[in-house]
Amino acid sequence: MFELLNSHYNYFAVMLLLGIGLYMLIESRNLVKKIIGMNIFQTGIFLFFITLAFRAGGNPPIIKDGGGPYVSPLPHVLILTAIVVGVSLTAVALALIIRIYAEYGTLDEDKLKQLYYD
Amino acid sequence: MIEQIPVLLVVLPIVGGAIPLVASLVSERAGWPVATLTLVVQAGLAGLLAWTVSTSGTVSYAVGGFAAPYGIELVVDGLSGAVAVLVAVVSLGVLAYARQAGPHSGPFYGLYLLLVAGLTGMTVTGDVFNLYVFLEITGLAAYGLVASGRDASAAVAALKYLIIGTVGASLYLLGIGYLLAATGTLNMADLAAKLGEMAAYDSTLVLTGFGLMVGGLTVKVALFPLHTWQPDAYANAPDTVSAFISALVSTVSAYALARLLFSVFTVEFLTAVPVARWALVGLACVSIIAGSALAVSQDSVQRMLAYSSVSQFGLVVAGFAIATPLAVVGATVHLLGHAVMKGGLFAATGIIERKTGATTVNGYAGMGSRVPVSAFAFAVLSLAMVGVPPAVGFVGKWYIVLGAVNAENWPVVAVLLASTLLTLAYFARLVERLYFAEPTIHAEPDEAPVTDGSGQAVSFGMIAVVVVAAALAVALTAAVPELQRVLEETLPPLLNQ
Numbered sequence: 001m002f003e004l005l006n007s008h009y010n011y012f013a014v015m016l017l018l019g020i021g022l023y024m025l026i027e028s029r030n031l032v033k034k035i036i037g038m039n040i041f042q043t044g045i046f047l048f049f050i051t052l053a054f055r056a057g058g059n060p061p062i063i064k065d066g067g068g069p070y071v072s073p074l075p076h077v078l079i080l081t082a083i084v085v086g087v088s089l090t091a092v093a094l095a096l097i098i099r100i101y102a103e104y105g106t107l108d109e110d111k112l113k114q115l116y117y118d
Numbered sequence: 119m120i121e122q123i124p125v126l127l128v129v130l131p132i133v134g135g136a137i138p139l140v141a142s143l144v145s146e147r148a149g150w151p152v153a154t155l156t157l158v159v160q161a162g163l164a165g166l167l168a169w170t171v172s173t174s175g176t177v178s179y180a181v182g183g184f185a186a187p188y189g190i191e192l193v194v195d196g197l198s199g200a201v202a203v204l205v206a207v208v209s210l211g212v213l214a215y216a217r218q219a220g221p222h223s224g225p226f227y228g229l230y231l232l233l234v235a236g237l238t239g240m241t242v243t244g245d246v247f248n249l250y251v252f253l254e255i256t257g258l259a260a261y262g263l264v265a266s267g268r269d270a271s272a273a274v275a276a277l278k279y280l281i282i283g284t285v286g287a288s289l290y291l292l293g294i295g296y297l298l299a300a301t302g303t304l305n306m307a308d309l310a311a312k313l314g315e316m317a318a319y320d321s322t323l324v325l326t327g328f329g330l331m332v333g334g335l336t337v338k339v340a341l342f343p344l345h346t347w348q349p350d351a352y353a354n355a356p357d358t359v360s361a362f363i364s365a366l367v368s369t370v371s372a373y374a375l376a377r378l379l380f381s382v383f384t385v386e387f388l389t390a391v392p393v394a395r396w397a398l399v400g401l402a403c404v405s406i407i408a409g410s411a412l413a414v415s416q417d418s419v420q421r422m423l424a425y426s427s428v429s430q431f432g433l434v435v436a437g438f439a440i441a442t443p444l445a446v447v448g449a450t451v452h453l454l455g456h457a458v459m460k461g462g463l464f465a466a467t468g469i470i471e472r473k474t475g476a477t478t479v480n481g482y483a484g485m486g487s488r489v490p491v492s493a494f495a496f497a498v499l500s501l502a503m504v505g506v507p508p509a510v511g512f513v514g515k516w517y518i519v520l521g522a523v524n525a526e527n528w529p530v531v532a533v534l535l536a537s538t539l540l541t542l543a544y545f546a547r548l549v550e551r552l553y554f555a556e557p558t559i560h561a562e563p564d565e566a567p568v569t570d571g572s573g574q575a576v577s578f579g580m581i582a583v584v585v586v587a588a589a590l591a592v593a594l595t596a597a598v599p600e601l602q603r604v605l606e607e608t609l610p611p612l613l614n615q
Contacts, residue, residue, distance in 0.1 A: 018292075025281065038284055045292050052299050075298065078247055082291060085254045089284055092261055096277045103270030116274050 135231030142224020286337025357468030365461025405432030445521020452514025462587025
């Protein structure tokens with residue numbers, strides 16, 4: 001058990017982040033906390049890709065003397081793109097939250113539901 | 119020249135979408151002409167591309183000159199060609215509606231064109247990660263458009279849509295990670311070759327990837343029980359936007375699901391892993407029945423139409439999951455036909471609301487004489503959706519059922535046939551109210567809708583869009599044999615069974 005934890009700790013971190021993020025997203029009543037949960041969930045996915053790309057003793061994928069095993073640059077590039085997407089989603093979400101707060105004066109989901117369905 | 123068109127289809131609306139943002143600093147009304155010009159060119163290019171594909175086969179473009187599987191590849195075959203034309207034509211048509219109904223700001227048209235770019239990108243891409251990027255571009259533009267309504271409730275609906283949509287897209291991204299771990303490639307054609315060879319179809323890695331990617335996309339398609347964002351988004355968005363996104367956003371996501379099934383996992387995967395096929399068919403059947411039941415229980419017409427989409431997309435996904443050639447043709451026909459019909463229905467509800475103030479099923483009573491043209495088009499589109507021949511809704515359902523009979527999936531056949539009755543249950547009620555009930559609303563709407571100064575709430579263009587949609591819902595039937603030929607030629611796995 002301990003060995004598995006030691007050799008796969010990053011995968012456990014991924015699962016933990018995904019779980020925490022999804023739980024916050026579903027369970028939190030505060031809209032801003034929901035967005036934070038969404039970000040944690042996405043961070044878990046980013047970590048998953050970066051873990052995939054890891055290679056023990058690998059060099060940066062820049063060809064020079066010596067060569068050697070290179071780390072695949074592809075997952076890093078994918079994750080850069082996904083981070084940009086995540087940042088823009090967060091920006092849109094926060095903009096919407098500002099609008100909602102200005103109109104309804106609350107960030108609490110339950111109170112919002114009462115106002116929204118009136 | 120012709121092999122450049124796939125990339126032009128994506129670049130053109132992005133460039134065209136930047137212009138209204140800048141031009142709105144000078145003139146608020148500059149957005150519409152720019153968007154129209156862009157989309158006329160785009161529709162022409164899409165038509166030319168589809169014609170080329172139907173005569174000389176698949177067109178492929180290597181972005182930046184990097185050859186696939188390392189570079190990003192844009193591939194247009196019969197299926198994506200048809201969807202690309204649909205996206206171009208519907209978005210051009212909705213512009214005729216937007217001219218009067220609009221939000222009239224420059225940023226609105228910027229987002230509108232960005233959404234077209236995202237949808238076209240999802241259609242033409244041949245790379246699973248590129249599909250994710252375009253999925254998120256589509257999502258971002260759609261959230262912004264939904265929020266462009268004047269009421270603050272639109273912002274609440276958009277935030278709900280954003281949270282659920284992001285989880286869906288993130289699950290899809292996680293699925294890409296699993297496939298990347300299994301095969302080391304992201305190109306669809308390359309994945310299809312390497313799955314089953316480098317990684318067995320029933321390995322945990324591939325199955326998890328399948329589950330996550332399909333699960334993520336079904337959120338975007340809005341299958342039951344992942345549909346909860348849809349009614350709020352459609353009902354709170356401005357009329358133009360609900361006509362546009364109800365016609366295209368879920369449609370292109372369902373196309374992406376089909377692309378994933380046929381070009382990445384292939385029919386062999388579905389055959390090798392029956393549980394995957396059954397899960398998908400089961401989800402689709404639940405969606406058909408639950409969507410219809412929810413639609414029947416709605417009082418608001420727009421919410422009813424949104425739940426109807428849940429049910430109709432169940433039908434489309436069932437057709438794709440059965441995956442016999444007939445069922446796939448039927449699902450494609452129903453996918454394209456549904457886009458035209460649902461977009462037309464939402465446009466018609468917008469007109470009826472503007473003219474009479476009616477938004478509920480009971481409010482529609484007796485409105486057939488108040489808004490004769492729109493109500494007639496609404497009735498035609500409703501009956502087409504139910505599947506009355508010779509409308510395109512009938513042909514699609516007929517082929518899907520024939521495909522299910524060929525596959526001897528009897529429970530599915532029963533659900534598919536029942537789906538027609540269920541659709542009748544909620545549309546017949548509405549058509550009956552429209553023509554055979556006493557009016558419950560006599561007064562004109564309290565609030566004068568925003569007009570462009572001509573004093574009319576409804577323009578000729580808006581009515582024309584609805585009438586053209588109704589005419590197309592019938593006329594598209596004539597194009598089905600041609601579509602079938604193109605699909606069977608350019609989707610080769612369909613023939614090898």
